[in-house]
Amino acid sequence: MKKLISAAVSIIMTASMAAPLISSAEGPESLFYFTPKESPDITIESDGTIVVTRDTLLENGGLTISADVFFQDESLSCWFVNPRWKSNTSFITLDNVLNPIPAGSETIKPFAYAQTDEEGNLLTGMKTKYGTMASISSSNVAIFTCSAQQMYEYLTLEPYGEKSDDYPLTSFDMVFDKFIPYGEYEINFVSEANSSEGAQTSTAGFRTDNGSVMNEPNMKNMKIRVTGYNLGDVNNDGAIEPMDSSLALSAYARKSTGGEYEFTTEEFLAADVVADNVLMPDDASMILSYYAYISTLAPGEVAVNMREFVKR
Numbered sequence: 001m002k003k004l005i006s007a008a009v010s011i012i013m014t015a016s017m018a019a020p021l022i023s024s025a026e027g028p029e030s031l032f033y034f035t036p037k038e039s040p041d042i043t044i045e046s047d048g049t050i051v052v053t054r055d056t057l058l059e060n061g062g063l064t065i066s067a068d069v070f071f072q073d074e075s076l077s078c079w080f081v082n083p084r085w086k087s088n089t090s091f092i093t094l095d096n097v098l099n100p101i102p103a104g105s106e107t108i109k110p111f112a113y114a115q116t117d118e119e120g121n122l123l124t125g126m127k128t129k130y131g132t133m134a135s136i137s138s139s140n141v142a143i144f145t146c147s148a149q150q151m152y153e154y155l156t157l158e159p160y161g162e163k164s165d166d167y168p169l170t171s172f173d174m175v176f177d178k179f180i181p182y183g184e185y186e187i188n189f190v191s192e193a194n195s196s197e198g199a200q201t202s203t204a205g206f207r208t209d210n211g212s213v214m215n216e217p218n219m220k221n222m223k224i225r226v227t228g229y230n231l232g233d234v235n236n237d238g239a240i241e242p243m244d245s246s247l248a249l250s251a252y253a254r255k256s257t258g259g260e261y262e263f264t265t266e267e268f269l270a271a272d273v274v275a276d277n278v279l280m281p282d283d284a285s286m287i288l289s290y291y292a293y294i295s296t297l298a299p300g301e302v303a304v305n306m307r308e309f310v311k312r
Helices: 002-017 055-061 242-256 263-269 283-296 306-311
Strands: 021-023 031-036 048-051 063-072 078-082 084-087 090-096 130-136 142-146 168-178 181-190 203-208 211-215 218-222 222-227
Touching: 048 055, 048 063, 055 063, 055 222, 078 211, 084 090, 090 181, 181 218, 242 263, 242 283, 263 283, 283 306
Parallel strands: 021 211, 031 218, 048 222
Antiparallel strands: 031 063, 063 168, 078 142, 078 203, 084 142, 084 181, 090 168, 130 142, 181 222, 203 211
16 A cells, blocks of 8 residues: 555656646636436436435445546646545445556556557556556545656646546445435535645646646535435434434324424324324334344344334
8 A cells, every 4th residue: 555655646746847836726627526327226316416215225225326526627738636525424435436547457447538559449557658546535535646647748638538528537436324314415525615624635737838737626516315214213313212212202292282293294204103194102112112122133133124123
């Protein structure tokens, strides 16, 4: 790992030696964006929002969704790209960031800046004039780097297609916990606005008349919506616990004394574990019984879901 990091640093340093480096917000306009890959387990809306249902998550024991990372650069003057992105929830972890030019391998995947020989064959890792690196940090930040690496040459990254975003820079997986609460989530590119103290941000380097300008491209984050509900998880915190039973019982008490449940539709459906369209003490009791059941499972024993538990 230390050798890989050292090699990546060397690539960036030698590339930057080809021209003076100027940190600036100025420079050609560019864009980092995501495109989710189609899957029968999700719906992709017209604006790219990924919609996942709770039933699908529970049926699959979680879910893995793949997406591509694209870079749009109409100036074609870029020599260095470094997108970084992260999930805004611990219920979605990032995995399997693709390195299209693997270290020590002859197999190169087609990507935005792949090179070919005169016959159109992809060049091997030893011959390509570009360098790439992909990783996931301990803080669940995905990192991808691609740069032109020849010293003393003012090289730029040449698109594999006609445009810089005909092909993705890289791809990655989003791993969903099966108990993720319903709601809105995002996969965010790391920028100055949302980076933690000391964290590096997504950047790109461009060749200009004044040297090499580094800036933060425009960024389009990926929206995710988890719909439905987790039966028994009344407070939507990703776990079925005694508090959920207490909330269901309190709602029953309010209704039985002439009040209202004071639940959202999702909260009511989560509390109505007996599925009879009314909240009764039996619902609260069943939630508490399920909590007792999952609390006494042996190590490695897989729990049945609430729907199956109620049928017993």
